[in-house]
Amino acid sequence: MHRPADFPAFPRCDEVPAWGALQAHFDGGGRSLDLRQAFAQDAGRFEALSQDAPHLFADLSRNLIDAKTEDLLLQLATQCRLAEQRDAMFAGAQVNGTEGRAVMHWLLRYPGSEASLAPAWAPSGMEALAAERAQVADTLDAMLAYAEAVRVDASITDVVNIGIGGSDLGPQMATLALAAFAKPGLRLHFVSNVDGHELDGVLQGLDPQRTLFLIASKTFTTLETMMNARSARDWFLAQGGRDTARHFAALTTNVAAAREFGITTTFGFWDWVGGRYSLWSAIGLPLAIAVGAENFRALLAGAHAMDAHFATAPLARNLPVRLALVDLWYRNFHRFTSRGLAPYHSGLRRLPAYLQQLEMESNGKRVDRQGRLLPYATSPVLWGEPGTNGQHAFFQMIHQGSDVVPVEFVAVAEAAHQLPGHQQALLANVLAQAQALMQGRSDPGGHRDFPGNRPSTLLLLQRLEPTSLGALIALQEHRVFCSGAMWGINSFDQWGVELGKVLAQDINARLSSGEIAGLDGATAAWVTRLARQSST
Ligand code: F6P
Numbered sequence: 001m002h003r004p005a006d007f008p009a010f011p012r013c014d015e016v017p018a019w020g021a022l023q024a025h026f027d028g029g030g031r032s033l034d035l036r037q038a039f040a041q042d043a044g045r046f047e048a049l050s051q052d053a054p055h056l057f058a059d060l061s062r063n064l065i066d067a068k069t070e071d072l073l074l075q076l077a078t079q080c081r082l083a084e085q086r087d088a089m090f091a092g093a094q095v096n097g098t099e100g101r102a103v104m105h106w107l108l109r110y111p112g113s114e115a116s117l118a119p120a121w122a123p124s125g126m127e128a129l130a131a132e133r134a135q136v137a138d139t140l141d142a143m144l145a146y147a148e149a150v151r152v153d154a155s156i157t158d159v160v161n162i163g164i165g166g167s168d169l170g171p172q173m174a175t176l177a178l179a180a181f182a183k184p185g186l187r188l189h190f191v192s193n194v195d196g197h198e199l200d201g202v203l204q205g206l207d208p209q210r211t212l213f214l215i216a217s218k219t220f221t222t223l224e225t226m227m228n229a230r231s232a233r234d235w236f237l238a239q240g241g242r243d244t245a246r247h248f249a250a251l252t253t254n255v256a257a258a259r260e261f262g263i264t265t266t267f268g269f270w271d272w273v274g275g276r277y278s279l280w281s282a283i284g285l286p287l288a289i290a291v292g293a294e295n296f297r298a299l300l301a302g303a304h305a306m307d308a309h310f311a312t313a314p315l316a317r318n319l320p321v322r323l324a325l326v327d328l329w330y331r332n333f334h335r336f337t338s339r340g341l342a343p344y345h346s347g348l349r350r351l352p353a354y355l356q357q358l359e360m361e362s363n364g365k366r367v368d369r370q371g372r373l374l375p376y377a378t379s380p381v382l383w384g385e386p387g388t389n390g391q392h393a394f395f396q397m398i399h400q401g402s403d404v405v406p407v408e409f410v411a412v413a414e415a416a417h418q419l420p421g422h423q424q425a426l427l428a429n430v431l432a433q434a435q436a437l438m439q440g441r442s443d444p445g446g447h448r449d450f451p452g453n454r455p456s457t458l459l460l461l462q463r464l465e466p467t468s469l470g471a472l473i474a475l476q477e478h479r480v481f482c483s484g485a486m487w488g489i490n491s492f493d494q495w496g497v498e499l500g501k502v503l504a505q506d507i508n509a510r511l512s513s514g515e516i517a518g519l520d521g522a523t524a525a526w527v528t529r530l531a532r533q534s535s536t
Contacts (some may be wrong), residue, residue, distance in 0.1 A: 012488035016079035055471035096492035105277035120308035163216030166275030170360035208241030302470025324482030341384030
């Protein structure tokens, strides 16, 4: 079994000469780059700042950078030894130092031994990962065989995934995105919240003998998931459900805990897969049941193609690197606090929520790998809604508000429906938004004035299909890796979620007992008030 090598110390972004050079460039005029002038002065701007990457096309030309900025940013990446950091991840090093773990979600989509699926690239330490690779291939085969068996079992009409965070957002987002590939008539439900309204609402109208529950939890200890799983099992038995073994399966790294819970059908994964990076593992089972084994493998293949691009493309044409560098420029020099995400495809409506966890749980850190307080900002706030809905809600602020919010548009060229006119109107809107943000409109009188020069990125998929979705998600994963690596933080732990979990357990007990000794004044007042009401 592979033993992760230490992840060596790498220079932090503020410790390398390019950091100061970027600040000087920013102060010396870089901050006031005008996109309209930049396009007028450089006929090659679009060409230089856009590129093909596996299964998608990216336009970075409407960002507040020019050749000099990008050159300095690339120097920063080189001086932070970003390529070595990437290679260390691909060699199975202990990138997640605080948890003593390697970071190898990319291995889950590394092709198996089938000749038809030759890997697009081979990381240098691949031989040392032979045992992990074999386990991955075996588990994938078993999980996809199970998915196919569920799909042909006409007695199963509803699949309920019970999980939260990475055990919910990925499969839910992808199942919505790939709805056009799903088995007609098979209903997928996702229950995550400990709020009983959610589970109760899903259970209404379900027939226990026609329902499969998937209990998805990396740790198999998460309070919300365990409570929902117990309630689902109680409901199943109370409704006369028989054969729990057939109607419950667990997706987890903690197979022993799942067995103890009473679930015999289990699909495992490994501690080197972070929860928010686990869509490619057994956590993807609900998606595999919806779209079938072939489509699930196509998703993995699309992600692998992006892995190969990230691993081999020179930094200057490496899309995850280029996106991360723009992110860093905005966060640390322009000091923009958030990034908007606007997917122009309704199937991508959960993409903002998914990317929120990916980026903010990964890079929402304020100390470096050595535990030193950082003197600069890290993760932006990520937020968004599908276009065109966002246009009729918060785009007012993005166009005319006092803050600059770089927007990432994700568009899809071809629709999966036949309704005339809609797709063209949708594409016209995404282009118009990007144009309006950049061009603005002058109205010296005031209220109709659009300042313009507001940055955006446009990612284009030809079709929303398994390969392009896989590539899009892997792109975002690697981009987060790159900014985290240059910031010198551990992007793969999440200690910031622990405190609230511990306190909730204490408060839960106090809501039963009414005991307030030792609490702060506000919490004590609330416990007193709510203990009376929640005691049923
Ligand atoms: O509380 C945060 C978190 O640990 C996430 O990182 C994770 O995706 C989620 O909870 C669910 O965890 P699990 O899959 O172990 O139930």
